[in-house]
Amino acid sequence: MTTEGFRVLEEKSLIEYIKATPSLASKLGNDLENLKVKEVGDGNLNFVYIVISPSASIVIKQAVPYVRLIGESWPMTKERSYFEATALKRQYDLSPKHVPQLYHFDRSMSLIGMRYLEPPHIIVRKGLVAGVKYPLLAQHMSDFMANTLFYTSLLYLTTTQHKAAVADFCANVEICRLTEQVVFSDPYKISEHNRWTSPYLDADAEAIRNDKVLKLEVGQLKSKFCEQTQALIHGDLHTSSVMVTQDSTQVIDPEFAFYGPMGFDIGAFVGNLFLAYFAQDGYADDRKTYKEWIKCTIGDTWNLFHQKFTSLWDMHKDGPGEAYLHEIYQDTELWELVKQKYMIGLLHDSLGFAAAKMIRRIVGVAHVEDFESIGDPVKRADCERSALDFAKMLMKKRRNFNTITDVLSAV
Amino acid sequence: MTTEGFRVLEEKSLIEYIKATPSLASKLGNDLENLKVKEVGDGNLNFVYIVISPSASIVIKQAVPYVRLIGESWPMTKERSYFEATALKRQYDLSPKHVPQLYHFDRSMSLIGMRYLEPPHIIVRKGLVAGVKYPLLAQHMSDFMANTLFYTSLLYLTTTQHKAAVADFCANVEICRLTEQVVFSDPYKISEHNRWTSPYLDADAEAIRNDKVLKLEVGQLKSKFCEQTQALIHGDLHTSSVMVTQDSTQVIDPEFAFYGPMGFDIGAFVGNLFLAYFAQDGYADDRKTYKEWIKCTIGDTWNLFHQKFTSLWDMHKDGPGEAYLHEIYQDTELWELVKQKYMIGLLHDSLGFAAAKMIRRIVGVAHVEDFESIGDPVKRADCERSALDFAKMLMKKRRNFNTITDVLSAV
Incomplete structure (x- = not known):
């Protein structure tokens, strides 16, 4: 339940993070000069970003230590991110056609990098x-x-x-x-x-x-x-x-x-x-x-x-x-x-x-x-x-x- | 699941063990010169000893890494002893009149020291x-x-x-x-x-x-x-x-x-x-x-x-x-x-x-x-x-x- 090393990312810091993370950078074709970031989280809990390079896109999901729908008044461990990553990987292994691939997991940042489900998804x-x-x-x-x-x-x-x-x-x-x-x-x-x-x-x-x-x-x-x-x-x-x-x-x-x-x-x-x-x-x-x-x-x-x-x-x-x-x-x-x-x-x-x-x-x-x-x-x-x-x-x-x-x- | 430090005790080594273990020695009134040991395990799994000093008695239970009833051909983790000690303590806390008290637990030896239930039990x-x-x-x-x-x-x-x-x-x-x-x-x-x-x-x-x-x-x-x-x-x-x-x-x-x-x-x-x-x-x-x-x-x-x-x-x-x-x-x-x-x-x-x-x-x-x-x-x-x-x-x-x-x- 580490909080060490955790910080909530926004557009700029997210781009820096990706540049410093080879497993994510490579999925973007290492084409990192003109990254675009769109926040698309419409769920109740997390922040979700689509990161777009000229050659490819990925999804970044970060859990924050509260329920997003309610706000900081309803705390919720960001460790859920670990279970999401673990389950996503397991489910991908068991049903690869119907689960997006996990590219990267950073437990201290509660951050998941995964396949971008392209339009018209x-x-x-x-x-x-x-x-x-x-x-x-x-x-x-x-x-x-x-x-x-x-x-x-x-x-x-x-x-x-x-x-x-x-x-x-x-x-x-x-x-x-x-x-x-x-x-x-x-x-x-x-x-x-x-x-x-x-x-x-x-x-x-x-x-x-x-x-x-x-x-x-x-x-x-x-x-x-x-x-x-x-x-x-x-x-x-x-x-x-x-x-x-x-x-x-x-x-x-x-x-x-x-x-x-x-x-x-x-x-x-x-x-x-x-x-x-x-x-x-x-x-x-x-x-x-x-x-x-x-x-x-x-x-x-x-x-x-x-x-x-x-x-x-x-x-x-x-x-x-x-x-x-x-x-x-x-x-x-x-x-x-x-x-x-x-x-x-x-x-x-x-x-x-x-x-x-x-x-x-x-x-x-x-x-x-x-x-x-x-x-x-x-x-x-x-x-x-x-x-x-x-x-x-x-x-x-x-x-x-x-x-x-x-x-x-x-x- | 340590095996380090584990050895099966018999009468003599058991007495040495007790002499070196204050929590057990004290329960025997530190009256350790004429200890008597009786093996009484009639269960399917463990060795059980009654240790008798001139002033008091205790029970020592040691798990061995197999099913006693069957023999070494049926291996069975001696870590069960840890769960026995944990459950015994919890049950004693919840129902002290109907559970014998735990005096000592040695995880590496899979050894429990507990109250002797005196005759006519x-x-x-x-x-x-x-x-x-x-x-x-x-x-x-x-x-x-x-x-x-x-x-x-x-x-x-x-x-x-x-x-x-x-x-x-x-x-x-x-x-x-x-x-x-x-x-x-x-x-x-x-x-x-x-x-x-x-x-x-x-x-x-x-x-x-x-x-x-x-x-x-x-x-x-x-x-x-x-x-x-x-x-x-x-x-x-x-x-x-x-x-x-x-x-x-x-x-x-x-x-x-x-x-x-x-x-x-x-x-x-x-x-x-x-x-x-x-x-x-x-x-x-x-x-x-x-x-x-x-x-x-x-x-x-x-x-x-x-x-x-x-x-x-x-x-x-x-x-x-x-x-x-x-x-x-x-x-x-x-x-x-x-x-x-x-x-x-x-x-x-x-x-x-x-x-x-x-x-x-x-x-x-x-x-x-x-x-x-x-x-x-x-x-x-x-x-x-x-x-x-x-x-x-x-x-x-x-x-x-x-x-x-x-x-x-x-x-």
Whole structure:
């Protein structure tokens, strides 16, 4: 948790830093005389710069010791940068087509240098607001999730490897506490950070604070988040942590990574697609077919994930993973039963976490552009209420759904 | 994982060691001229000595780098001794009436010096074989479990404290792997280490290896054991890890300690009481009323645990614990609902782990004196079969039981 040698960079000092850092300078073709720097951080936590030389571009990300969205009044260890770099590298190794390459990490500066995702890459959420279809999104995201989650779980790792990795990421605790607070706690109580489309949703926000069954469920999900070291999860896999073009999908910003429940990643992505779905009715143009595309993408994401994840499991069934030893589970019928039980459990977790992520984006501290871009507050509140009602149902009834098709029919 | 400075002690070198170690010498009243040493280790792993001076006695425990029961062919890190000392100290702090005091720990020697539990303290299992009632056993064990489990869980700890402790104990991985193998894997497959009362239980052992539903359940329990960091558990809380008199109960040997599911401790103790229960029919004298006493003790253990654990939770409901924040759960009805759900989940876990612990003691590597002391193999096999059948039912149907009374009625 060094603070020695740390200083917040701005344009000029950043250029000096790059000039003094061969691993970054070389990525810019050592063409350092006319560097341009653009600050593009639109996230809640960090400063992000695109650095452009005449021959190439890179991204520099620096963590500061507070939550950028809130300001210095909400301190947040900049050590998160170490976990982001570690997770980014691990995820790149496991899913190189869908994760940008790490070029450089400076722990004392909390500074990451990484691949610049060139235009037309944009944040998926912006594409969803604009009504753009990404035919490969489900394919690619299911690929990323299947690979990163399977290979970091006990289905593939030995207990020895698993516990060592768990111990490492336990130190990313401040960022886990942030999630615990803003996802699992604040929306269910009075909090100065909460906001919603007022006064239209005042009664809805209050209803959430008074919903006993919902609070019971979210408490169990919170415990699972805190206690279940199932796999190395991204930890913040919403639609602003993914950049896309028509044929590329890149997952960024894994600073929330730790060993947690797989369903938290799947749920984050799927839950944010549901938010996009419910926001569509608030936009001026006709989004009927686009809404259908979002539903299909949700269905495909889960179904393809299911297929890829279980294929990896089959492929490595007599591999190093110690959870289900081949010698014990080799009977064909039993093997199918094991996978079926595991995947149903994972679906239920994913739906619960999806619901929690939806609710917190409507009545918690951090909102999403999907709804924020609806100018008319009455219209916005209507869309948000539909999303809230669906999320509440999903969290309470998640164990009744056996397939994603059943879920989509309930929308 | 130092090996530097390690040497296995025997009587003479042990006495030299004590003379050179003030914290041990002082506990013997510095009366070191006529020390007597008795090796009393009857466990599966370590060497244990009672050291007696004319004025006092102490216990010395040394871990060797292999499984004592098996021999040097099964290596096992002697670093377990560090975790034993750490857990012993923590448990003593949390439940001082039921844990012997740690006097000395030497990490490089893997050597613990601790309180000698004077006669008539005996291992509970031996008392159960002899048919001796311990009227305070349930009271004391529920006390130990409620205190050690509650105060190391997120019901009392902050996430920061919890994750730091989890990380620490992740390094006790070799001993966790031993449990995974001998409890959750070996009994369900062919293994050179397995044994059972042959030929009488040959078909029963085979039936376990072919029982798909059972293997599905034990797989889920294994995952929970590996992944759920619910509390600092003793990790080996069977009836040979407890010493008793009519008014004292002392829990020893926490070298298997790590952050795992609470139900594994509760289940270990309860499961071993069930083993004792089923063994009674194999003894020469009439054990009818004694069997009733064991059943009562099982019922009391759970019910008192339930009562004490929830009382601690009530007492600290607005304490530091971050799992269920008072602000969110203060509604009386909701608060009761939260506790009810939590405790039912814990009961189901406990029953599942109890069953796993029973099965492994009948068809796995390490057997128990309860059955081993039945000389007639036909009689022994009958008792073991009853226990096995009950354990199989318990593991499969555990979620159908809402109270321990229901469980006891099913015996």
